[in-house]
Amino acid sequence: MAEAAAEIDAALDVLIPRPEGPESRLFEAMRHAAIGGGKRLRGFLVLEGARQFGVGRDSALRAAAAVEMLHAYSLVHDDLPCMDDDDLRRGKPTVHKAFDEATAVLAGDALQANAFYALAEPETHADPAVRAELCRGLARAAGPRGMCGGQMLDMLAGEAGGPLEEAEIGRLQLLKTGKLIEFAAEAGAILGKAPPQLRHAFAAYGRDLGAAFQIADDLLDATASAEEAGKRTGKDAEAGKATLVGLLGIPRARLHAERLAAQAAAHLDALGGRADLLRALADYAIARRS
C-alpha cells in the first residue's frame, strides 16, 4: 500500500500542477488536501482491481487519483467550521486552518471537478464508454444518494441528538463512506471491461469492506490517540455521534467488523490466488491502528 500511495501521489502531482500567477493559491490548497498522507485505501482498491483485469498502469493510476481527489474534497468540506470543525487531518492542519475558509470551500469544489476531468479525459481509457461509465459511477457515489446524502444524515443525527438504530447507522455509513469505497472497488472492473458478474463481485466486496472499514474507524476514534490516528480522536462520543461502536459496545462492534471483513473476502472466491492482496486488505482494514 505504501508503494501504491507513492505512485498515486506522483499521479496527483501531474493532475494538480503548480501554475504561475495568483490562482496558484487554489492549486496549493488542492495539493495540501490531496497529496501526501492518507492510507490511500480507495486508490489502492482501484489499482488492485485494475490489476486483476490487466489494465494499463497509467489508466489505473489516473482513476485511482480521481477517486482520491474526490475523497480529499469530502474531507476538506467535512472539516469546515460549519461541519465537523476540525483542525487536524492526516497529521497536518486542515485546509481552512492552513489557508482560510473561502479557499477551503473552493479547493474542495475544484478537487471534485478535477476528479471528473481526470476520468473524462481520453488519457484515462481509449474507450469513451469506459470513461462515461467511470464518470457515472463516481457521480452516483459522490452525490445526494451517496456521500453528500450520508453527510447530511450525519449532520441531522448530530443535531437531533436522539439515538439512531442499528439499521439507520448502517444506512448513514453506507451512503457517507460505503458508496465511494464500493465504486473504488468496482472501478478496476469497469476499466478492464469485466463481465457483469465479476463487476458485481467487486462492488459487493467494496460494500462489505467499506462497512468493516468504517467500524474500524469508529473503533479507532474510541480507542486510539490523536497522534496514532493523525487526526483528533474521541470526537464521536464527544459530539454524541451515532456509531455502531457507541450502540453495540467495543467487543460486539469488533466482532461485527470481523464478520464483514470475512464476508468481503468471500465475494472474491472465484478469483482464487490472484485476489490474495485484496483479501489481505480486508484483514488489514480491521486490524490497523491508524
Place this chain on the structure above:
Amino acid sequence: MAEAAAEIDAALDVLIPRPEGPESRLFEAMRHAAIGGGKRLRGFLVLEGARQFGVGRDSALRAAAAVEMLHAYSLVHDDLPCMDDDDLRRGKPTVHKAFDEATAVLAGDALQANAFYALAEPETHADPAVRAELCRGLARAAGPRGMCGGQMLDMLAGEAGGPLEEAEIGRLQLLKTGKLIEFAAEAGAILGKAPPQLRHAFAAYGRDLGAAFQIADDLLDATASAEEAGKRTGKDAEAGKATLVGLLGIPRARLHAERLAAQAAAHLDALGGRADLLRALADYAIARRS
C-alpha cells in the same frame, strides 16, 4: 426564454426528486437552489445550440439542466458567509439563510455531483463518446482553470484591495463566468456531433457573449435596484471589487459590452437565419434590466 426556463425547471424536477426519509432536507435545499428563478441563460444556450443540430429535446434538456445545476451550485457556494455573504438570490433567501450553512455546503456539493451524473447517464445520449465529452467539457469549465479558479482570483482581488488592470479583470471574468457560458454554447454542438469548425464557432460565440453578459451584470449592479435585480446590488463598489465598470466608467463599459455582443453574433454568420435567436440573445444580454 421563459418557455425554455419552464422546460428546464421540469427537467430539474425529475433530476432532483423529493425522496422520503431524513435526507429529504438535502434534496429540498438542492431544489431551492436550482428550481425556479434565474434567467436560465446557460440552459437556453444549450437548448438553442442543440436545436441547430437537430438534437432530441430530452437529450438537450438533460444537458441544459446539468449546466444549470452546476451554475446553481456555484451561486450557493459564492453566497456563503465565508465568500460573498449574501442573503438574497433570485428573489429568495439564499440556501444558508433558508436552511443553514452546512446544508448549503452539502447542497452545492451534491448539485455539482448531480450535474455530472445527469450528463453521464445513457439517457442523455446514446453515444458514450458524447457523454464522456460533455463530462470533460463541464469538468474543465467548473474546475481550477475555470469557475473555481476565477472565484479564487475574485476573492484575492477583494483582499488585496489594489486596482486590477483591464487584462486581469478580463481574465478573472473569463474564468469565473465565461468558461461555463462557453461550454453551454458548445454543448449543443457536442450533442449534435457537429464538425469541429462549427463547434469552435459556438464556443467563440459563448466566450464573447459571456464577456458581454458579465459587463451587463456589473452595469446592473452599479445602476439597478435590488428589487429589479432579485439580488443585492451596489455590492461591487461597496466591496471594492474590481469590475470593468469600475475601471472604465459606465459609458465606456457599455460600449465595450455592445462591441462584444456584436462580435459574439458575428461568429454565427455561417449559420444564417437559423441562428437568429442566438443573435438576438446577444442583444438581450446587454439590454436587460435584471
